[in-house]
């Protein structure tokens with residue numbers, strides 16, 4: 001059978017401004033409204049021809065079958081022989097997995113009720129320790145949605161650099177702090193060391209039973225028990241929920257505590273709305289699918305090595321970091337599910353920042369540089385602050401102006417003052433920044449990653465690439481006679497001493 005990628009490679013498209021003229025229905029066709037979000041893909045080079053070619057590719061790769069396998073709890077994570085059941089956390093999955101997730105959520109809720117009833121004494125501060133998927137989601141959501149909340153003061157500490165923990169505990173009173181240790185494996189070295197230091201800080205601060213003030217969030221309860229945490233304060237989640245997809249599980253505990261249980265439920269329901277959209281909408285009317293077609297076009301046909309994400313909203317300032325893990329840890333792969341070289345570019349390098357700051361820092365390159373960088377703008381119609389609406393108006397005006405300028409370009413007699421234009425962007429416009437909308441937005445990104453992986457034939461759910469560095473760090477730490485290269489040896493000797 002002919003590889004449908006050949007059709008994608010051959011499909012015709014035109015400059016963006018020409019596409020708007022030759023395809024009159026374009027704005028409607030490439031605009032999708034779902035869960036309080038408008039996705040506008042019309043300023044990309046996705047032509048009618050390209051869209052049909054990608055549809056054929058999706059069919060050949062059996063995207064519909066892969067999607068069913070994902071939602072029905074089949075072993076889609078083939079290299080690790082397990083399912084990927086993050087959607088079951090929001091009620092969309094195999095009935096037994098959904099029931100298990102509900103049970104775990106009920107445990108979470110009961111513990112939150114107990115904390116609120118002061119079963120642990122008065123709690124004012126939440127010190128959440130975790131890294132990667134055990135930190136980025138809670139950090140993003142609490143920063144985005146907890147700005148007005150005076151329920152608890154929260155710190156998410158991930159880096160093993162002591163400066164990170166010191167900064168957080170410097171603001172907190174150990175007597176009124178709840179220590180949350182989040183780790184799927186409960187073996188991650190950075191998290192374990194930070195947790196030990198936080199416990200010591202509590203002990204030295206006069207807490208009689210520091211371990212009694214710890215909540216563990218993990219898929220490895222045995223490890224947490226071995227660490228010294230009582231079973232009643234361990235909130236488990238399923239092994240089949242991947243670390244970077246775990247926000248919906250008990251890893252979301254600090255979100256539910258800081259924002260309230262109702263907000264957490266709304267977050268799950270928003271994500272479930274996107275799950276249903278992804279499962280049921282036709283491919284060409286499906287936001288994660290169209291987004292993945294756009295990703296593949298620029299990465300594979302136009303050789304774009306990066307994608308930039310700019311949040312035109314302070315509340316969403318941590319979104320780019322969240323997406324970096326989700327996308328690059330998932331799809332930064334070189335082999336297919338069958339272990340063959342993948343033969344084409346996989347995940348782009350995802351980077352970004354906040355608008356309007358980024359306009360005064362990196363946008364020069366986007367408008368006139370030599371790299372093609374597909375840009376994603378994310379903004380919300382409703383502001384949260386109490387200052388004059390003109391702030392928000394200016395923010396949105398700037399966001400929309402950048403997309404228009406990238407596309408239109410401008411000729412001038414002076415080459416230094418010319419803008420080539422025809423530079424693509426996607427705009428994601430939220431009605432508002434609330435738990436349901438952010439739930440839907442994050443689920444959109446999860447499914448987009450999945451569709452990209454299916455089109456490429458790779459497994460988005462393992463992450464063996466992070467292991468070698470961990471092994472070498474262990475070898476250096478243990479001074480176990482591993483024969484390091486001269487450069488590494490010299491660095492170790494200079495900074496840590498010959499015998500480290």
Ligand code: F6P
Pocket residue numbers: 131132133134182183184185186187188191243244329463466
């Ligand atoms: O090293 C990568 C990684 O395994 C991520 O996939 C994960 O989110 C992070 O480390 C933290 O792992 P854990 O939750 O097991 O501490």
